[in-house]
Amino acid sequence: MQLTGAEILLECLKEQDVDTIFGYPGGAVLNIYDALARYPNNIRHYLTSHEQGAAHAADGYARVTGKVGVCMATSGPGATNLVTGIATAYMDSVPVVAITGNVALPLLGKDSFQEVDISGITMPITKHNFIVKDIDNLSTIIRRAFHIAQDGRCGPVLIDIPKDITAATTEYEPRQPLPLNCHTESITDEAIDKAVQIIKSSKRPLIYAGGGVVQSNAASELIEFAEKINAPVTTSLMGLGGFSGTHKLFCGLVGMHGTKTSNLAATKCDVLIALGARFSDRVVSNVEKFAPKAKIIHIDIDPAEINKNVDTYHHIIGDVKAVLQKLNGFIEKRINNTEEWTEQINHWKAAYPLNYKNDGKLRPQYIMERIYALTDGEAIISTEVGQNQIWAAQFYRYTQPRSFISSGGLGTMGYGLGAAIGAQIGQPQKRVFNIAGDGSFRMNCNELATAVEYNLPIIVVVFNNRALGMVRQWQDLFYDSRFSQTTIDRATDFVKLAEAYGALGLNLSRNEDVDQVLETALKSNRTVVIDCEIDQDDKVFPIVPPGAAIDQLITEEV
Amino acid sequence: MNRHVISVLVDNESGVLSRVSGLFSRRGYNIDSLSVGETQDSKLSRMTIVVRGDDKTLEQIKKQLLKLVDVREVITLIPESSVYRELMLVKVKTDADTRAAISGIVDIFRAKIIDVAPLSVTIEITGDESKIEAFVDLMRPYGIKELVRTGLTALKRGDSKIQA
Numbered sequence: 001m002q003l004t005g006a007e008i009l010l011e012c013l014k015e016q017d018v019d020t021i022f023g024y025p026g027g028a029v030l031n032i033y034d035a036l037a038r039y040p041n042n043i044r045h046y047l048t049s050h051e052q053g054a055a056h057a058a059d060g061y062a063r064v065t066g067k068v069g070v071c072m073a074t075s076g077p078g079a080t081n082l083v084t085g086i087a088t089a090y091m092d093s094v095p096v097v098a099i100t101g102n103v104a105l106p107l108l109g110k111d112s113f114q115e116v117d118i119s120g121i122t123m124p125i126t127k128h129n130f131i132v133k134d135i136d137n138l139s140t141i142i143r144r145a146f147h148i149a150q151d152g153r154c155g156p157v158l159i160d161i162p163k164d165i166t167a168a169t170t171e172y173e174p175r176q177p178l179p180l181n182c183h184t185e186s187i188t189d190e191a192i193d194k195a196v197q198i199i200k201s202s203k204r205p206l207i208y209a210g211g212g213v214v215q216s217n218a219a220s221e222l223i224e225f226a227e228k229i230n231a232p233v234t235t236s237l238m239g240l241g242g243f244s245g246t247h248k249l250f251c252g253l254v255g256m257h258g259t260k261t262s263n264l265a266a267t268k269c270d271v272l273i274a275l276g277a278r279f280s281d282r283v284v285s286n287v288e289k290f291a292p293k294a295k296i297i298h299i300d301i302d303p304a305e306i307n308k309n310v311d312t313y314h315h316i317i318g319d320v321k322a323v324l325q326k327l328n329g330f331i332e333k334r335i336n337n338t339e340e341w342t343e344q345i346n347h348w349k350a351a352y353p354l355n356y357k358n359d360g361k362l363r364p365q366y367i368m369e370r371i372y373a374l375t376d377g378e379a380i381i382s383t384e385v386g387q388n389q390i391w392a393a394q395f396y397r398y399t400q401p402r403s404f405i406s407s408g409g410l411g412t413m414g415y416g417l418g419a420a421i422g423a424q425i426g427q428p429q430k431r432v433f434n435i436a437g438d439g440s441f442r443m444n445c446n447e448l449a450t451a452v453e454y455n456l457p458i459i460v461v462v463f464n465n466r467a468l469g470m471v472r473q474w475q476d477l478f479y480d481s482r483f484s485q486t487t488i489d490r491a492t493d494f495v496k497l498a499e500a501y502g503a504l505g506l507n508l509s510r511n512e513d514v515d516q517v518l519e520t521a522l523k524s525n526r527t528v529v530i531d532c533e534i535d536q537d538d539k540v541f542p543i544v545p546p547g548a549a550i551d552q553l554i555t556e557e558v
Numbered sequence: 559m560n561r562h563v564i565s566v567l568v569d570n571e572s573g574v575l576s577r578v579s580g581l582f583s584r585r586g587y588n589i590d591s592l593s594v595g596e597t598q599d600s601k602l603s604r605m606t607i608v609v610r611g612d613d614k615t616l617e618q619i620k621k622q623l624l625k626l627v628d629v630r631e632v633i634t635l636i637p638e639s640s641v642y643r644e645l646m647l648v649k650v651k652t653d654a655d656t657r658a659a660i661s662g663i664v665d666i667f668r669a670k671i672i673d674v675a676p677l678s679v680t681i682e683i684t685g686d687e688s689k690i691e692a693f694v695d696l697m698r699p700y701g702i703k704e705l706v707r708t709g710l711t712a713l714k715r716g717d718s719k720i721q722a
């Protein structure tokens with residue numbers, strides 16, 4: 001049938017089973033928005049306050065559902081407003097398709113009104129991007145974009161569509177989505193066997209799980225594997241939820257804010273099995289001193305990650321789930337003798353638990369623990385960046401994959417509220433919390449308007465320390481307490497701000513009120529902002545000083 | 559740091575050159591030269607890139623290139639089993655006294671004088687880099703007014719094709 005480019009776009013989204021998009025209209029996408037309104041489709045479009053919010057929402061939606069998140073913006077400033085969101089998704093390998101309008105083909109390259117080379121701008125932060133220059137390529141490009149976003153290591157793909165392409169017409173024929181390759185060809189018996197031999201001879205194995213475990217839905221395979229080889233499990237920030245935080249083999253985060261147990265284990269282990277993790281500098285810190293005694297087995301879908309940051313002893317390239325299934329098939333229970341190691345780990349866990357000052361003051365760590373208790377650990381937690389992010393990672397136990405939503409790679413302040421919106425829409429039956437610092441919240445709190453408009457019962461917990469806490473912490477610890485530009489004792493009243501947006505605003509200043517305020521928020525079933533007045537100098541511990549080995553961590557004096 | 563010659567088969571899409579060069583610059587890989595042109599199949603282009611780096615860097619470069627959607631194939635062309643060629647145009651100062659001597663060197667190198675002006679000649683020469691550099695050294699005393707090189711282009715020796 002003959003359809004316009006805008007209609008073909010909607011048909012192709014339908015082919016991909018897309019029923020949700022986040023976006024913001026403008027001149028260059030008028031035809032698309034017009035089609036959304038008049039051409040039959042099942043797509044629910046969510047109008048955000050800012051394109052950055054739309055990009056983060058698409059990302060959050062993708063992270064909690066495992067589907068591709070879709071966002072849309074107009075040309076020029078609309079497109080550039082997506083950039084931080086696209087970069088965030090890129091660093092964390094999240095499947096997102098971003099659609100931008102552009103000026104009509106004859107105006108391209110002429111510095112036309114609201115023209116920007118978004119394909120050029122996003123080249124280094126997308127897996128791939130396209131400019132549609134011929135309507136006959138439109139459907140092929142959209143199909144390829146969805147395929148690329150999900151195939152192998154996931155990531156964002158951008159499609160830039162000039163305005164005249166969306167108005168032109170051509171023949172459209174529906175197609176099935178391109179099949180995804182499971183990348184199992186490189187998982188050979190020899191590679192598996194070699195890994196098994198290494199594990200068999202190890203006395204002190206450690207599993208280091210990353211976001212790849214979550215992405216490939218390998219959580220149950222990981223539990224089977226860890227139990228079979230009786231190895232403790234540590235995770236990167238992105239790996240949280242990939243292995244249950246309540247499992248007896250779980251040791252907590254590793255790296256800059258890792259637990260002492262995990263960091264000691266990584267330093268002492270004789271075999272380190274990295275699963276869908278990339279040895280980022282936040283994990284490794286000092287490369288020379290990272291896992292110095294270990295034979296590293298690296299299992300990842302992206303060949304370029306092997307030997308990129310650390311030298312490995314053995315690797316298997318492939319989808320983590322597929323590799324684990326095969327490994328589990330090869331391994332009989334308890335192939336190695338790790339009793340002493342288990343004892344050592346349990347000793348460290350008992351000796352060095354995560355802790356915080358329990359002096360009756362309101363503490364963010366305690367609030368996280370109470371959120372965990374009051375939601376039975378069933379909530380989805382999105383975070384901003386800074387201390388709030390690490391407290392949220394440390395003091396809530398993530399028992400399910402896709403329950404911790406955070407900008408790990410880019411560290412994007414202002415990510416969490418948009419992401420929470422996407423998460424709540426993707427998982428409407430779940431309770432969604434956005435854990436925020438006052439600095440991060442102030443960056444993109446405009447999205448409260450979106451949450452309220454769509455009746456999303458998101459609870460924003462602002463750990464209000466009137467500071468850019470994480471930076472202040474570094475200034476305190478490593479810059480002789482010179483607090484340069486990190487005190488943000490602004491006059492903003494977050495409770496009133498929430499009310500102005502039509503959300504429920506609650507204040508929390510006393511430790512003994514935590515449960516009651518959280519209960520009120522949960523029961524209200526509205527968008528809620530809780531302004532938690534915490535101490536300006538509460539710190540995140542442990543912390544590994546810059547450049548140090550990860551076992552040289554600073555811990556809290558309680 | 560070793561020099562490596564890599565041959566990259568790419569889809570002939572607009573933007574592919576910036577994707578490849580952008581990758582090199584943002585990851586801090588050193589390019590000595592890059593040449594690109596269509597292959598026997600007009601949908602494909604071949605880039606010949608001369609890079610500097612240790613073996614680990616080379617490995618990363620190849621893997622990162624392969625992650626680009628437009629890149630079909632990446633191989634290293636090792637000197638023993640490859641032919642390397644480069645083309646140079648060089649404009650050398652001449653006068654009546656030096657013209658004959660220059661012309662003699664041009665003959666020995668199987669180069670070609672492609673333009674003669676009262677005060678200069680323009681010479682075309684192809685060869686591997688050592689030949690080109692030797693020629694440049696010999697021309698320098700006469701005075702090089704301008705010089706342009708295409709950068710290396712290369713193929714594997716023998717019957718085998720680079721393209722799988």
Ligand SMILES: Cc1ncc(C[n+]2csc(CCOP(=O)(O)OP(=O)(O)O)c2C)c(N)n1
Pocket residue numbers: 384385386387388389411412413414436437438439440441463465467468469470471
């Ligand atoms: C967009 C952006 N700008 C700057 C930074 C640098 N940065 C990292 S943490 C941080 C402080 C965050 O402050 P706040 O949101 O109040 O959280 P807190 O650390 O106090 O919990 C800053 C400025 C960043 N990560 N992202």
